Every structure is written in C-alpha cells, then in structure tokens.
Amino acid sequence: MSEILGLEHVALRTDGPTLTMSVALGQSMAIVGPAGAGKTLLVRTLAGQERPAQGTVHLRGRAAVAGADAFPRRSKVQLLAKGAGSQAATEVFLATRLWDLRQTPVGELSPAQYAACELVEALVSDAEVVFIDGQLDLVDLWTLKSVMAFMRNQMSAGRTFVVATHRPDLVRQLDALIFVSDRQIRFAGTVEDLLRSGPPHTIDVMTEDAPAVRALVAPFQVRVQPIENGLRMEAPEGQEIAARLLLDGYGDVKYIVTRPPSIEEALQALL
Numbered sequence: 001m002s003e004i005l006g007l008e009h010v011a012l013r014t015d016g017p018t019l020t021m022s023v024a025l026g027q028s029m030a031i032v033g034p035a036g037a038g039k040t041l042l043v044r045t046l047a048g049q050e051r052p053a054q055g056t057v058h059l060r061g062r063a064a065v066a067g068a069d070a071f072p073r074r075s076k077v078q079l080l081a082k083g084a085g086s087q088a089a090t091e092v093f094l095a096t097r098l099w100d101l102r103q104t105p106v107g108e109l110s111p112a113q114y115a116a117c118e119l120v121e122a123l124v125s126d127a128e129v130v131f132i133d134g135q136l137d138l139v140d141l142w143t144l145k146s147v148m149a150f151m152r153n154q155m156s157a158g159r160t161f162v163v164a165t166h167r168p169d170l171v172r173q174l175d176a177l178i179f180v181s182d183r184q185i186r187f188a189g190t191v192e193d194l195l196r197s198g199p200p201h202t203i204d205v206m207t208e209d210a211p212a213v214r215a216l217v218a219p220f221q222v223r224v225q226p227i228e229n230g231l232r233m234e235a236p237e238g239q240e241i242a243a244r245l246l247l248d249g250y251g252d253v254k255y256i257v258t259r260p261p262s263i264e265e266a267l268q269a270l271l
Contacts, residue, residue: 003060004129004160005046010055012038012045016184018054023162023176025061025128026155030177031164032267038183039164043133046162061128061160066135067118073107080106080117084124092123095150097143112140119147132163136170148173168263179270186270191263196226198266204257226260 005023023029031039044050047063071080077098081089093099096116101109106117115138122130136144148170151161163174171177172191179187179194187194200223223234261269 003058005060005162006058007046008056008058010045010052010057011185012041012053012180012183014053016053017186019178019185019188020055021176021188023160025158025160027176028151028155028161028163028174030171030174031162031180032166032171032177033180033186034271035166038180040133041183042178042180042185043131043162043164047129047131059129062126063129063131064122064125064127065131066122066133069121071106071117074105076102077104077106077109077117077120078102080120081124088124091150092120095123095146096120096139097146112138112143115139116143116147123147123150128158129160129162132161134164134166136163137166144170168267171263171267179267181271194263194266195261198269199261200225201261202259204259 002025003022004025004027007019007021009018009020011018031042033039041050043065045052046057046059047065048057048059049065077093078089081092084092090099093102096119098113098116098120101113106114109117115135118135119132119139122132136147139147151159155161161174163170165171174191176188176190177194178185187197189197221236225232225234
C-alpha cells in the first residue's frame, strides 16, 4: 500500500523523543493521551497546520480536519454539506444520524449532535486523509457505531483516518496508535504491540480450601507475557517447579484462568 502520511524523526518538543513511522492509504490511527497531553497539537502537526519541533511530516495527499471551520449557529444542518454531491451528502448525513435534522439550525442541536455536525464537512470532502480531533468521543453510541461503519467502508476504498480520542474501545477498532504525554511521544505501534509491552497477564487459580495448594501458591509470583506462538511465563528463582505444578493441576486445582491486560491497563501503564 502507498504511503499517505510519513513521520521522519518527528517530535513535539525540542527535547523530546522522536518518531519515524509510515501510515498507508486505507489505514487508521488513533492519537491517545491524557487531557492536555498534546493530542490536538499532534493532529495539527500531522495535518500540516503546525510545524513539528523536530523532524519532518510528509503528507502526500489532501487533508481535512473535522471542526476546522466554524459555522454560524443559525445555519441549517444541510448547509454543512454545501458543494458536496448528493450521494456523498446523503451517506454522511445518514452516518452521522443528522438526516432528519437537515432543516434544523445548528444552534438548536444537542452537544452530541453538534459534535456530529463537526464531522460532516470533513467526511463529505474529497480529502484522502481525514483528521478527527475528539468529536467521536462526544457523539452518542449509536452515532459512533454508524460513523465507524462509514469510516471502515471508506478505508476499504483507500481513505485514511487519524483520530484523537480518549476511548479505549475506539482505539481497538483502529490499525495503530500514538500515545502522547506532556507533549512527548511515548509509544507508537499496533494495539497488539501495546498489549504485548504492557502489564503482565494475571493468573487466577481456582481451588478449594487445600492447605497444600495454598502453601504452594503463597510465595508464587509469575509474569506472563504474550509471545508470537503463545505465552511466556517468568517465575522467580525457586518457583519454576511451583509454576509447572500449578499449570498441571496440582492437588485439587480445578482450573487456571489467565487474563490478559486490558487496553485501559496498558495505556495507564505508559504514564
């Protein structure tokens, strides 16, 4: 796939770590981080509206930023798609659940509907890359579902989306993510990369009140990390046999459940 967005030693601070990566046509990327971490600054930098403190951003196509242009609150919703083809406007109004509100002044909409309005102009544009800075965090669940379905259809046709968000469930639906904190890029990669580098798996051992097993488990500490073809268990010195016995169902162990870290836990571990 052709590169549409390239980062070459990019940083948001002159003293910050740099990032080199490539985003292809049809891919999607989340920008994640605490409030005030620099997500909007990174969106504007990738969209060509700001210069990076270090490095170079290569944007090899037309870009649109959701909510970049203010619109009068007396304007009717239908004017947000002015100039767009009728089919494109219809698809976007249906995706944003604004179809029945086309004749409604923007100022009369709810905050969630207003956030959906901010998506319209960028989504109906012919831009190859669409930047969404937080609007998907503000729309309701039903609008989020329909907009994401629209975006997936657009990505299959080669359109790229960069989304700043606080929502872990949204991050999971995108191809890659960049985590920023204190205007520094702390992590870049896929969700699988994030989980692999995050907190260890937890192990729940289900057993009845058996003193022998409890004595075995009491000092038991194990770190479990995913690897390419399975899991790697790391036990402190002297506990390797204990780990093996537990996994083999020692004593009255009924079953053992391992739980991978959630995206929330992996993101929190980056701070």
